[in-house]
Amino acid sequence: MTENKINRIAEVLEEKGMKNNDLVIHFNVKKETVSRWVNNKQQPTLNTLNDIARFLQEDVRNLLYQSEWTKNKL
Numbered sequence: 001m002t003e004n005k006i007n008r009i010a011e012v013l014e015e016k017g018m019k020n021n022d023l024v025i026h027f028n029v030k031k032e033t034v035s036r037w038v039n040n041k042q043q044p045t046l047n048t049l050n051d052i053a054r055f056l057q058e059d060v061r062n063l064l065y066q067s068e069w070t071k072n073k074l
Helices: 009-015 020-027 031-038 046-056 068-073
Strands: none
Touching: 009 020, 009 031, 009 046, 020 031, 020 046
C-alpha cells in the first residue's frame, strides 16, 4: 500500500530553515507528535494546521499537497 503524503510541514520547515524542535517548543507538544506530523504518520487537526501556518507565516494551503483530483483537473 502506498503512503499518501498529505501535509508539507517537513518541506516548509526546511524552506524556512527551521527544525521539528521549533514546533515542539512553540506548541508545547511532544517530539513524537511533531515527528508523526512531519512524516505524515498522523495529521494535525485543522485548527492546529492553521496555527502551524500562522507560526510559519504561510498560507495554510501551502502546508498541504495538492490532491490527485485537483492535479487531474488542471
